[in-house]
Amino acid sequence: MVPMQTIGLVRSPYTETAHIPRGPGAQHDAEGVLDILPEFEEGLTDIEGFSHLFVLWIFDRAAGYELLVTPPTATRPHGVFATRAPRRPNPIGLTVVQVLRREGPRLHVRGIDMLDGSPILDLKPYLSSVPADQLKRGWLAEAQAHR
Amino acid sequence: MVPMQTIGLVRSPYTETAHIPRGPGAQHDAEGVLDILPEFEEGLTDIEGFSHLFVLWIFDRAAGYELLVTPPTATRPHGVFATRAPRRPNPIGLTVVQVLRREGPRLHVRGIDMLDGSPILDLKPYLSSVPADQLKRGWLAEAQAHR
Numbered sequence: 001m002v003p004m005q006t007i008g009l010v011r012s013p014y015t016e017t018a019h020i021p022r023g024p025g026a027q028h029d030a031e032g033v034l035d036i037l038p039e040f041e042e043g044l045t046d047i048e049g050f051s052h053l054f055v056l057w058i059f060d061r062a063a064g065y066e067l068l069v070t071p072p073t074a075t076r077p078h079g080v081f082a083t084r085a086p087r088r089p090n091p092i093g094l095t096v097v098q099v100l101r102r103e104g105p106r107l108h109v110r111g112i113d114m115l116d117g118s119p120i121l122d123l124k125p126y127l128s129s130v131p132a133d134q135l136k137r138g139w140l141a142e143a144q145a146h147r
Numbered sequence: 148m149v150p151m152q153t154i155g156l157v158r159s160p161y162t163e164t165a166h167i168p169r170g171p172g173a174q175h176d177a178e179g180v181l182d183i184l185p186e187f188e189e190g191l192t193d194i195e196g197f198s199h200l201f202v203l204w205i206f207d208r209a210a211g212y213e214l215l216v217t218p219p220t221a222t223r224p225h226g227v228f229a230t231r232a233p234r235r236p237n238p239i240g241l242t243v244v245q246v247l248r249r250e251g252p253r254l255h256v257r258g259i260d261m262l263d264g265s266p267i268l269d270l271k272p273y274l275s276s277v278p279a280d281q282l283k284r285g286w287l288a289e290a291q292a293h294r
Contacts, residue, residue, distance in 0.1 A: 004151055004237045040236060042214040045226030047208040048228075051283035056203070056239055063285055067189040079192030080202075081270040089187060090151045090268045121237045136198035141211070 006119040007043075008036035008105070010057060012112045017061075020113055031100065032112035034120060041105040044123075047120050048102045052126035057093045058119045059086035078139050093118070096126055117135070153266040155183035155252070157204060161258045164208075167260055169219050178247065180257035181267060188252040191270075194234075195249045200256070200274035204240045205266045206233035225286050240265070243273055 013032035014020050019028070034055065036044060055070050068077040069085040089108060097109035107123075158180035162216075163168050168174060181202065182189060194200070215224040216232040227235050244256035 005241075007236050016199065040214065040228075042234070043229075044217060045224070046286050047229040049185065049286055054153065056237070058239070067187065073280060077192070079190045079194055081187075081190045081286065082192065082194040082272055084271060088269060089154050089190070090158045090203070092151075092239075092269050094201060094203070094271060122232060122239050123233060124241055125229055135245060136196065139193050140198055147231055 004058075004121055006058075007040045008120040009116040009121065010055075010112065010114045010116065011035050012116040012118070013064045014112070014114070015116050016057075017115065020115070021074060028095075028111045030110065030112040031055045031110050033124070034097075034107040034109055035081065036105040036107065036120070038105055044102065044105065045123075047107070047123065050097055050099060050100060050125045050136070052096055053107075054122075054124040054126050055093075055095045055097055055109075055114075055120060056122040057095065057114055058121060059088070059091035059093050060117075060119055061084035061115060062088075065089050067093070074139065082139065085091050092121065108128055109146070149242045151205075151268055153184070153205075154187045154269065155181055155267040156200075157259065157261045157265040157267060158182050159263040159265070161203060161259070161261070164182050164262065167262070170174050175242075175258045175260045176261040178255065178257050179268070181244075181254040181256055183252040183253055183254065191249065191254065192251065194254070194270065194272075195246060196244075197246060197272045197294065199243055199245055200254075201269075201271040201273050202240075202242045202244055202256075202261075202267060203269040203271070204261055206235070206238035206240050206244065207264075207266055208262060209235075211235035212236050212238070221286065229286065240270065280285070
């Protein structure tokens with residue numbers, strides 16, 4: 001398999017998983033910094049023109065995985081690929097953040113839901129979205145109806 | 148770094164990069180199959196309740212990377228993290244697909260933009276979107292204005 005390398009670290013107000021807002025309707029307004037390693041800074045050229053980015057990062061404090069999981073928001077077990085649970089076969093997290101400003105290799109963003117120090121693998125522009133009327137939210141809609 | 152493992156392969160009509168529609172306004176209506184390995188099938192439980200999924204996959208035919216790239220749609224070089232170019236420090240692709248149906252470990256989807264045989268790393272439910280009026284599209288909007 002392709003070896004993955006850290007391109008930077010997340011600077012987050014969250015140092016414990018329990019502090020991160022979770023579940024349907026959770027607001028991710030936390031601000032933080034995507035601290036990109038100097039050797040990758042050139043790759044950020046023009047990134048501040050995008051309002052939102054995808055951040056691919058590693059759940060580095062998750063160990064192992066289960067194929068059936070019951071997230072905090074769920075009423076019964078679901079397949080791990082139908083959830084955002086951290087203990088996945090490849091522990092990659094995906095977060096959409098809003099770009100606030102860039103200071104050289106440091107991107108200040110809003111919408112942090114990672115633990116402080118999480119390794120970053122990639123950044124990509126967030127370009128488009130699926131119209132709301134075409135979106136189905138699977139077991140999450142069902143779980144919310146039970147709340 | 149965390150070792151990554153293939154959880155399945157993309158079955159795509161595209162066998163050459165040149166055949167994949169690219170650029171602003173490119174329509175990705177191609178249908179294909181996410182062929183998940185049998186040992187991970189249980190992880191798909193309830194996934195058919197979601198209309199759209201994120202697919203994380205490997206640009207396995209991309210070699211090396213450049214920090215400044217000029218995509219086909221661009222008028223000048225941009226930082227690789229401000230593009231979707233395949234030659235990235237970590238060659239991970241991210242595609243949103245629409246779920247058509249599931250047959251055991253085979254997920255039939257629409258919206259394929261990967262080459263046939265691309266290794267899959269992860270699937271995640273696509274849950275929400277950034278409202279269109281809050282989205283800025285950076286250099287892509289500028290490149291489109293020049294066409």
